[in-house]
Amino acid sequence: MGDELTEEDMELLIEVFSEWARENPGATVIIDGVEYSASQLLTAMIGRTELGIRFAQKLKSGLLDFFEAPSQSSIYDSIAAKVVTQRSMLLAFLYPQGLVYTNEQVADEIASRSDFGKNYVKVLMKAGLSRVISS
Amino acid sequence: MSSKVLVVQPLWHDMPVRGWACPNTRFEWQMEYMYWIIGELINRSGGSMHVEVLEGDQPTRANIESKLQSLHPQAYVHGSHMACNAATGSPYEPYYGFIRPSVVVCSPRGEGACYSNTLPWWQTGDLYVDCPSPNHTLFNGMIVYLVGCIAGRKLAPDMVNAGAKAVIAQGDLLWMTIGCDQNTWWREEAFLDVWVGIFDRLREHKTVGEAVQWGKDRYDYWIDYAKQHGNDTNTIFALQTDKDYLTLYGDETATLPTPIIPTDWTLFALLAAGGGILLLSLALSKKRKRKMEEEVVGA
Numbered sequence: 517m518g519d520e521l522t523e524e525d526m527e528l529l530i531e532v533f534s535e536w537a538r539e540n541p542g543a544t545v546i547i548d549g550v551e552y553s554a555s556q557l558l559t560a561m562i563g564r565t566e567l568g569i570r571f572a573q574k575l576k577s578g579l580l581d582f583f584e585a586p587s588q589s590s591i592y593d594s595i596a597a598k599v600v601t602q603r604s605m606l607l608a609f610l611y612p613q614g615l616v617y618t619n620e621q622v623a624d625e626i627a628s629r630s631d632f633g634k635n636y637v638k639v640l641m642k643a644g645l646s647r648v649i650s651s
Numbered sequence: 652m653s654s655k656v657l658v659v660q661p662l663w664h665d666m667p668v669r670g671w672a673c674p675n676t677r678f679e680w681q682m683e684y685m686y687w688i689i690g691e692l693i694n695r696s697g698g699s700m701h702v703e704v705l706e707g708d709q710p711t712r713a714n715i716e717s718k719l720q721s722l723h724p725q726a727y728v729h730g731s732h733m734a735c736n737a738a739t740g741s742p743y744e745p746y747y748g749f750i751r752p753s754v755v756v757c758s759p760r761g762e763g764a765c766y767s768n769t770l771p772w773w774q775t776g777d778l779y780v781d782c783p784s785p786n787h788t789l790f791n792g793m794i795v796y797l798v799g800c801i802a803g804r805k806l807a808p809d810m811v812n813a814g815a816k817a818v819i820a821q822g823d824l825l826w827m828t829i830g831c832d833q834n835t836w837w838r839e840e841a842f843l844d845v846w847v848g849i850f851d852r853l854r855e856h857k858t859v860g861e862a863v864q865w866g867k868d869r870y871d872y873w874i875d876y877a878k879q880h881g882n883d884t885n886t887i888f889a890l891q892t893d894k895d896y897l898t899l900y901g902d903e904t905a906t907l908p909t910p911i912i913p914t915d916w917t918l919f920a921l922l923a924a925g926g927g928i929l930l931l932s933l934a935l936s937k938k939r940k941r942k943m944e945e946e947v948v949g950a
Contacts, residue, residue: 582878583882583884583887584882595884598884599884599885602881602883602884602885603673603830603831603832603835604673604828604829604830604831604835604838604883604885604886605668605672605673605676605828605829605831605885606826606827606828606885606888606889607666607668607681607684607826607827607828607829608770608800608824608825608826608827609681609685609731609732609733609798609799609800609824609825609827610732610733610734610767610775610778610800610801610824611732611733611734611737611739611752611778611780611800612732612739612746612749612751612752613665613666613732613746613749613750613751613752614665614666614681614682614732615666615770615824616666616667616668616681617885618672618673619672619885620672622885630771631770631771632769632770632771632774635768635769636769636888639769639888639891639892639895640884640887640888640891642891643874643887643888643890643891647875647878
């Protein structure tokens with residue numbers, strides 16, 4: 517189930533990978549023994565070529581493994597299912613009285629695809645991407 | 652002579668962090684967390700800097716302005732809730748069931764509205780606050796470290812434009828996590844380590860640019876640590892966002908002044924000058940005495 521790639525997953529991975537490629541100019545990635553430049557892979561993902569889809573699938577399963585997220589239909593749902601099992605709270609030092617999010621609130625934001633939920637998952641993907649690609 | 656720093660460390664009952672969802676935290680309120688971190692910064696700075704602190708109810712606008720003018724510090728540190736053009740402190744007043752701090756440092760609002768990149772506008776509102784009498788101009792020549800949300804959008808660049816040497820601030824929200832049991836309290840130590848560590852580098856006379864780069868590298872260290880210790884996605888999200896938006900304004904080569912320690916030759920010169928002045932004043936008083944005796948005899 518988790519190996520399937522939804523269009524939503526693809527869009528998320530393209531957005532995150534294009535940022536990564538911009539921040540790591542000249543970076544290359546080896547897939548099945550063949551070395552590709554980041555821009556080659558990005559073009560392949562955007563064009564939904566066989567290579568692009570294969571690379572996106574590898575990224576998705578690598579990132580979900582990295583975060584030990586249970587395999588759900590999409591990256592968002594997998595991360596939401598992971599967040600709800602945690603025991604921590606998220607805080608921000610924002611005027612006037614600050615912000616506090618429980619795990620359940622964060623999971624709801626992700627599940628509902630709110631702007632915050634989408635951004636949360638994008639940031640996580642970014643944090644995992646360098647580590648997954650270099651491993 | 653050591654560098655002088657003014658540290659502003661407000662404390663009030665803001666948002667509760669201990670409750671049904673998280674019963675075993677070491678802090679009851681969000682600001683206790685910040686107060687603890689800034690307290691550590693003060694403790695570490697005491698040995699090598701002249702530190703003056705405004706804490707709890709003390710950091711009013713009037714007290715901050717007066718202390719800035721009397722102390723003339725080389726560095727200013729402020730840990731609190733912040734907005735795009737403001738940092739907060741005392742007095743604290745009731746506000747729709749919560750307690751709201753006062754704006755104690757601010758610069759004029761910018762054009763339009765100021766929104767976060769991580770939270771939608773309808774959740775936070777416009778993050779500019781009214782600033783009828785700006786006081787961001789009082790930081791001339793200082794290195795400023797703003798530990799709070801989003802002041803990097805307007806307050807920090809305004810301070811630099813008004814003469815501050817450099818300002819370290821967040822370009823978006825400053826996030827952190829709190830562990831709900833003792834096994835995960837290391838998360839709080841991680842944020843302390845980065846935030847206080849940045850100022851440690853300044854105390855070691857590293858440049859502001861080096862201190863900020865150290866902070867970014869340290870966030871990466873803690874992301875790897877978090878991955879290996881429970882893989883809490885809230886913590887990884889907070890560390891990565893804070894890293895991405897940790898921003899430096901102004902002169903990245905700015906440093907805190909190196910203390911002036913007298914060398915052997917300087918000491919010798921000072922003693923010689925002191926001795927010379929003593930001999931000269933002795934000779935003058937002898938001469939004056941002789942003149943007075945001559946005057947008495949003459950009379």
